[in-house]
Amino acid sequence: MREKLGILVCVLVFVSWSSCVVGRFVVEKNSLKVTSPNPLKGVYECAIGNFGVPQYGGTLVGTVVYPQANQKACKNFEDFSVSFKSKPGGLPTFLLADRGDCFFTLKAWNAQNGGAAAILVADDKFEPLITMDNPEEENADADYLQKITIPSALISKSLGDSIRKALSDKDMVNIKLDWTEALPHPDERVEYELWTNSNDECGPKCDSQIEFAKSFKGAAQILERKGYTQFTPHYITWYCPEAFLVSKQCKSQCINHGRYCAPDPEQDFSRGYDGKDVVIQNLRQACFFKVANESGKPWLWWDYVTDFGIRCPMKEKKYNEECANKVIESLGVDLKNIQSCVGDPGADKENPVLKAEQDAQIGKGSRGDVTILPTLVINQRQYRGKLDKGAVLKAICSGFQETTEPAICLSEDVETNECLENNGGCWQDKTANITACQDTFRGRVCECPIVQGVKFVGDGYTHCQASGPLRCEINNGGCWKQTQNGKTYSACVDDHTKGCNCPPGFKGDGVNSCEDINECKEKVACQCSDCKCKNTWGSYDCSCNGGSIYMQEHDTCISATVESSVRLSMGGIFFIILCLAAVGVCAYAVYKYRIRRYMDSEIRAIMAQYMPLDNQGEIPTHVSHGNI
CATH class of the missing domain: 2.10.25.10 (Laminin)
Known part of the structure; x- marks a missing residue:
């Protein structure tokens, strides 16, 4: 069997990684629904291939074709004068191919060239589904690998047998491939991580990583700057068993006394760069992200890896610390903090950053172990498909909760706006230019809108009505309103529970009309x-x-x-x-005057008995001169 399964062989030259013994590789799946014929109707699981472009967040409907010749799809279908291109008005064609004899990627490439919209590979034995991956490294230089764009899926032997049987009975088999739930989309932010490598001498796979970083940088930085995403880069390392620490291989491939190792870039210990050079640069990139993130600018990582790839390639013998430091300084990040983070590669102790990276490789929750480079993880699920800007952006966009996607996810390059045709079948008020159709990455949603702080309520399909305070400010709350001879009457009341009621002097439904x-x-x-x-x-x-x-x-x-x-x-x-x-008033005044005069005379009489008053004569003083 020549196909490569989706599990990386846990061997680094002679260095084994003990966690592979207990590793848990997760096969990422999506839903396959057979809509006809009746005996086959139902929902089945299929494994997403690790190449091509899965339609994350979307669906694809097609009719299945099983070729009479070249049933394993290992040869070009043009040699058999066969075309799978759908006719105008017809459903796309899904090619059913048998497993065996050639690489999965070659089957997909031949199906794509034959005009198929997707390929379903039927397993040849009863077993759990596996992940179809790219060929082994020695065959990874095939020029077609990065040109595969159709989605692929591995289906079980029993489903493959059933489909073939139905087709032999002249039944049409229609299938819907559904990736809408292939990635979780719980909230308004997507968390994703890229497991990558600074090595640029590993052939087409390394070249594709570098090209991806260049092309995706702009979109990644927009999403990160505005808080739509939280991105983290990661790097895989292995460790050298204690028995081989003194060997030439471990010394050339590892740092910190065999704790962190990477394969030799050229797979030749006698020339070029060593594996430890790759480990150190991986560590430097991880530290760059750590320092940039702590300064509030994590998106600078994309600038660093792309600039380093351009300015410091292995081919030009510039893959070194000196060149890396120049790139760091040009981006204005604190070089001393990065050097402190990198530490001493020759020290016989753990490096906190690389130790955390090794721990993170082990799968937790729904995410399996990371064993393939490169690997993209979105909302704790491993992305399957080629590392392509458009494909990855679609996958990230499918991780947002509906109606919360950023504008970049709703651009014409990513998805089709279904609200543009017949308003998506949703409610619409053309007069006020208000609609319940909301375009999302997974398709349109009919949901009554909120306009200028006023919430509309209803089913979103046939009816939406403004509610709450100020509802009459928006299209008069959907109620009747008319002006004549300078007078305006309205049937709208701010309290939405009262609906639309014709004002006094009018009669009618309050919505369409009110008659005098x-x-x-x-x-x-x-x-x-x-x-x-x-x-x-x-x-x-x-x-x-x-x-x-x-x-x-x-x-x-x-x-x-x-x-x-x-x-x-x-x-x-x-x-x-x-x-x-x-x-x-006069009587009261006279009364007050008389009372006042009477009181004054009484007071003067009393006081006169004790002291002389100004208007009285002096009273003589009597002195006694007699004996006591």
């Missing part, structure tokens, strides 16, 4: 015998015959003379009241 009530015709006003009624828009006017005056409170007419006499009598009464008030 003719109070005169319906005899609801001006009922007195002498009254004359004239209807107005929204109200009425009453008048009386013979110069009489209409009293609205009593709905009656009174003569003008009666009104005048009433006015005169009222004036007389007012005059009498005024006079009485004046007499009362």
